Amino acid sequence: MRRILLAAVLAMLGTSLPASDKTMDGFISGLMRKMTLREKIGQLNLLPAGEIVTGAEINTEVSGSIAAGDVGGVFNVKGTDKIRALQEIAVRKSRLGIPLIVGMDVIHGYETIFPIPLALSCSWDTAAVERSARIAAREASADGICWTFSPMADIALDARWGRISEGNGEDPYLGSRMAAAMVRGYQGDYSRADNIMACLKHYAMYGAAEAGRDYSMADMSRVRMYNQYLPPYKAAVEAGVGSVMSSFNVVDCIPATANKWLMTDVLRGEWGFDGMLVTDYESIKEIIKHGTAEDLADASAQALNAGTDMDMCSRGYIGTLEQSVLDGRVSAEAVDRACRRVLEAKYRLGLFDNPYKYCDPKRRKKDIFTAENRAAARDIAAETFVLLKNDNGTLPLKKEGRIALIGPLADTRSNMAGTWCVAYTPERYSTLRESMAQALGGKAELLYAQGCNITADERQQKDGEFGKAIKRGDDALMKAEALAVARQADVIVCAMGETAEMTGESSSRAKLAMPDVQAALLAELVKTGKPVVLLNFSGRPTVLTWEQDNVQAIMNVWFGGSEAAHAICDVLFGDKTPCGRLTVSMPRATGQEPLYYNHLSSGRPVEEGAKRYYKFRNNYLDVRNDPLYPFGYGLSYTSFEYGEPRLSAATMERNGGVKATVTVKNTGDRDADEVVQLYIRDRVASISRPVKELKGFQRIHLKAGESREVTFDITPDMLKFYNSELRHVLEPGDFSIMTGPDSRRLKTVKLTVR
Missing domain, CATH: 3.20.20.300 (Glycoside hydrolase, family 3, N-terminal domain)
Structure with a gap:
């Protein structure tokens, strides 16, 4: 005392x-x-x-x-x-x-x-x-x-x-x-x-x-x-x-x-x-x-x-x-x-x-929700968005003409931040509609329609399971209004997907596709023939197979926090370049779950990316094995080219080390960040090992036309695993050392450990 x-x-x-x-x-x-x-x-x-x-x-x-x-x-x-x-x-x-x-x-x-x-x-x-x-x-x-x-x-x-x-x-x-x-x-x-x-x-x-x-x-x-x-x-x-x-x-x-x-x-x-x-x-x-x-x-x-x-x-x-x-x-x-x-x-x-x-x-007063903190949240949010598709350079959008913003997540505050925000103050956050109007600054006309409910199930939405903060309306009337707005526009931006309450604790979903009335509205908007950009809000990997086949541009914006709306506009209009990369595999169908890149090989495997069904092999009758978008995937407003990986030595002692180097070039016309990824595979081991494992990554910034050599240190710890006796071991043999922009597009060199 x-x-x-x-x-x-x-x-x-x-x-x-x-x-x-x-x-x-x-x-x-x-x-x-x-x-x-x-x-x-x-x-x-x-x-x-x-x-x-x-x-x-x-x-x-x-x-x-x-x-x-x-x-x-x-x-x-x-x-x-x-x-x-x-x-x-x-x-x-x-x-x-x-x-x-x-x-x-x-x-x-x-x-x-x-x-x-x-x-x-x-x-x-x-x-x-x-x-x-x-x-x-x-x-x-x-x-x-x-x-x-x-x-x-x-x-x-x-x-x-x-x-x-x-x-x-x-x-x-x-x-x-x-x-x-x-x-x-x-x-x-x-x-x-x-x-x-x-x-x-x-x-x-x-x-x-x-x-x-x-x-x-x-x-x-x-x-x-x-x-x-x-x-x-x-x-x-x-x-x-x-x-x-x-x-x-x-x-x-x-x-x-x-x-x-x-x-x-x-x-x-x-x-x-x-x-x-x-x-x-x-x-x-x-x-x-x-x-x-x-x-x-x-x-x-x-x-x-x-x-x-x-x-x-x-x-x-x-x-x-x-x-x-x-x-x-x-x-x-x-x-x-x-x-x-x-x-x-x-x-x-x-x-x-x-x-x-x-x-x-x-x-x-001096430490909470300050301008400095908000600026950091805005910058960081922009780094997390993953551009999944961008046909014909649809994005970034130009600040001109008429832009239609449509969807149940376009004008909501409480759904920007996502799940588990115990202390948040949503009344202080911007909606996407507000941020887009601010970003356009009168240079383009912003049209808006909610378009639909989150789901056709009124009970779920009213009870708060699927979006209690979203205004409930008549889907037929809202769809008609949205289509009328869309016909006036030069480009359509759809704010759709999950609400904050659809992920987090006690929010399991058996179906991962776009909810019913949202999917129906999106299909009608595509039929207008206008370019459609989908901003997919989600707290998990979702199924976007139809969207990949039919929508011009898709960006996964997750739930970006209190400054999400401003950050989305930063990327949408090209003030910042998308640089997020997936840390989950996004499936073609819910039935593929659980789905992950670092799986073990079957005794009857099919080639990665195989597009057809093989009898008596480890595959589905009705869908390909591989994800729609693989782990590590993400596009940019520029393009990158990878050279072949090179090793400082072809062999390595078990207590030694080698360096793996790859040349990466920005082949587009915009400065941008790239995430260079390193994977390994132990070709033969005392227990079955994954087909590939992430063991290193470097986030680099390249100016348009710039090339850079990126080097990774291959150490014994990177090659170790726990064997059947739970001993952490490095076994001699051949390893595949792989580099590339994601877990699918990789180039390989062999390393032998003695």
Whole structure:
């Protein structure tokens, strides 16, 4: 208590207590000697702010629990005034004055919203991703938040799963780079008041949900886990992530939250993670539903014994662990370990030095939704859009004549930002219609019609599942209005696709094609004979097979955040050149899912890109195997030419290295960015290996006509894999080294490892 009082004095003087592992250990050991078992368990109890704060009023029942030391942290409460009020209860009224940790789902921005994480990954720009997390941390910390439940590092191969929007796509290497960048952006070294603690999620294999249904089981071999699914989690741990969140699913038929092999043996034992491990929302309670626990006491004991430190919302720890210690179900030492990790997280954040470190009301005006932050969000959003088709140079559009903007997503604010925007302020964001009018500046006439609903199903749209913020109207009348507008125009821009609520948690879709009435309207607009540009809004890979065959230009704009509308116009009218590249494979048909480029070879393969069906081979009767748009794909307003890859040596020792070089030329007439990609294939190994794996990429800027040599270092680690004994090995033999603009258009050279 004296240390906390001293910290308050030092905070007034603008200084802090010195921090090191040794001093932290001594302080926390001393504090824990004063704590009762109940107070230790109280630190493991994390509650949602909805149970605590209503408007400016504080729930007296829960505030009493905080005062009693029964609450270690709260989440999803916004505003320094509310958070300070809660913190004052903890510091001034609880016996030991232990401050609260305060979290929020700051997934891709706070009030300045960046593109959804899947879109961010399509920038292939780790510096931009890190910058987006840095700005998100600055804004959240200015409003009292010190902990974010991000990044999500789940590999997702099935586009039917709604939460694919929250991750970095299908590739473990790219996912690892992005997860580490976000950790660096959020956390820094904790020394500043605008750093917050990151929380890696969802550990583990949540993205492998069976049939793409959220919360489904995920079942696979451990060899596949180590080679394909675990690397991004491990990369975030190596980047120093301060906390980890367990996933809802089972792993080896054991709920992840109670899986000791996952939580203790791998995470802590193999990877050396020493931070705090928190559950997802009520996942301890869900252990009972999985059928592996009799009741909440049993589930709570299993979770604690597995190594899970903090219980989000189920109240299992606070309600049962005291008795479980008496009964011998769990040990007092296990409670101590969990309590220590929670206290260490608070210490690292500086909350013992200054419980009100994140409660400076002056920061809101100067740090949140600033012009600088918005400019960064606009620039980064423009990097994420993926140009999928551009026949006859349809794009960029000229600012002349008459332009028709049609579609249910053309004049909506709340759908620009996408899923998981807990703190967003959509009334401050522009619609695409508003931004286009501003961008045209009177140089061209902008015509508008909504054209249709999101879907013909009135119940779905009214209930909010498919777009509650979209005005509902009569489809026949809206279509007639849209066609009348289209006939007056020189070019038609369609803003169509998914709404923000159609992806994210609990938003699985069995059909990935354009929703019914939108598809029907688009077909009628194409029949007018006018050039049609489709701006496809989505939080997942969608099926655009008809659109590819019939629409002149297609740009996937995902959900680009608070500045999405301005950024779309920047690219649409050529002020910026599209440079996004897919981090997911986009299917020809939903039935291809799960679909991903780095698959294993069948014993009866067909050639990649085969256009016909082969009997007794690994293919479909009715659709080609390959995606419509492959992983890594994206067009530009210019063109690039790749030379043959060259190696500095044809052979490499197992402890050596070689360089791979490729010449890339901008053969068009616009300066632009290109993402040069490096893939490898282990031709013969002790276990079956993927047909190709991304192992490097470089984002470069080339002026029109400029050529550049791009060099990659081939290291032993790039060629290693986990074998059947889960040993990380490099086996000698031949490797294909491939370079190109995407995972389909590659040129190859052979490397022999001795």
